[in-house]
Amino acid sequence: MLRADAESPAIAAGQQVTVRVPATSANLGPGYDSLGLALSLYDTLTVETLDTGELLFELAGEGAETLPRDASHLVVKAITAALARLGFRHAGLRIIANNVNPHGRGLGSSACAVVAAVVAANALVPAPSQRDRAWILQVTSEMEGHPDNVAPALFGGLALSWQDSDQYSSTCAEVSPQVVPIVAVPDYELSTEAARALLPASIGHHAAAMNSGRAALLIHALTQKPEFLLAGTEDYLHQSYRAEAMRPSAGLLGALRAAGHAAVVSGAGPTVLVLANGEAEAEASLEFIRRYTSENTPDVAWRVMKLAVDVEGAKVDLHRR
Template sequence: MDSALHTTAAVPVIAAQQKVVVRVPGTSANLGPGYDSLGLALSLYDTLTVETLHSEGLEFDLRGEGAETLPRDASHLVVRAMETAFEKLGFRHSGLRIIAENVNPHGRGLGSSASAVVAAVSAANALVPASAQRGRDWVLQVTSEMEGHPDNVAPAIFGGLALSWQNGELFRTTTARVSPSVVPVVAVPDFELSTEAARALLPASVGHHAAAMNAGRAALLVHALTSDPTLLLAGTEDYLHQSYRAQAMRPSAALIRSLRAAGHAAVVSGAGPTVMVLADGDAAADSAVEFISRFTTENTPEVTWLVRKLAVDVEGAKVGVHRR
């Protein structure tokens, strides 16, 4: 017998006729000075439905964002992440039916890839026998390895404000409760920017003074988000990454400069090009929406912007399982 076939046959197969539904929030990482360490879960939800089949093969239905461009085969990020998770859990499947309903815009800095891998790994974990299932810390580790850093996947898994770090090869996170008066406002432009392209613009090192200034603002930002939102403008001042990336998203950079000059705590969301304002209360959020609409109409007419008031998601990924 072929050794590869023998090895495959020895791996247990998960039960057929199961269905799992995973809802995952979008996320905004960095939040200004919190580069690769801070992330916020947002009320912008993608939903992944996975059914296990008796027959072999893959059925993939993709709806919403990315439906016209993303693949519907084994090369899709969701499928690849599920296969990785099944392998780590020591199981395989006979066949899958997947429905991905995407609301989160892709390539805009709102954690779409993190949402996809969190949904996929959470689904795979829920489909194996209960005795083999792992906790959310395991999901964090696997998805952080896939993404390369935990700042987007952590809030997608746990909700709220996630403060993440790496200890050797181990990814860790803790969450903090955001003040209920904080209202995120996002302005999403109609152009994309890959995380890889944005990272390529960063210098290999920064000066000690800039690092010290950034550390102080990051600490202040955590306090502002959790206890005193009146300090959000000062707390979102960044010295590490936004200025270097500005050339790749000039309309976004111009909007951020004008918003901050007007007193709004505006930052690049993730790697960009989405702009996010962390407003202190609904009135301030409405004021930011009006400012964005006026500024973009007058100064960036070549760009179409989707502007939305959101909420901070406090639950993270929610998994529902149905077995026949």
């Protein structure tokens, strides 16, 4: 694979690409590290090539108060690494990032940034050197360590992903129009690393068998039979082990499920995702969340949003001079 060095050609100055990438929810209950859903909540990244050797970084929205605006930012590192793998380098960049996806909440914010960066880098190199989206999936999965968030961010819809040795693959399924995603985003963060550290090294055969059955049912429910969403979202692998790290979210999750709503932890948490069957159930879920959080978690501020399933994935708008 090509690697860039000081002798590699620099991308021509004056080119600009804008990439819009959806937020994602991974796992979806039993689909641990394998299922992901693209959601209609979008980050936008604009990258312009310069010939001045400068890095100019404008950042608005989520993370604007805390994230760096230099070469240590994840977007800059991912763009530089992707260009290197394509055999190029940049002589300077102007980056404008508008972040809507909450950080550290289980909605794939880092995957969103990595996908936007690698898609932008691939669009900026000359056409003969550009690679397909299977290559982008491989590179972004390596950067993230797993494909469950980057795949839906890249392709849209419901992504089913798997790994063979060091090769990542994904295929997409069309979600039933009856499925309405609702997210309840609390005002506290939980890192993926911290959440993974809570998981046991192994589980019993019975739990694994139960989980595989629910994961299979979930795909059927999401694509054809939404009436099975509650049963299909039952998890036996990870959510219970992580509950202590996000007690307000775990309480909301348990209450929603007890009331008949197909609720799961979004990614590593602490956001709670409800997969509602139709608009009437979506409205009932929204009302339940607002009432429960008001009465039971008065010290936690929640952002509750009714979203849609994004079906386009990463979108590119490219301008060349």
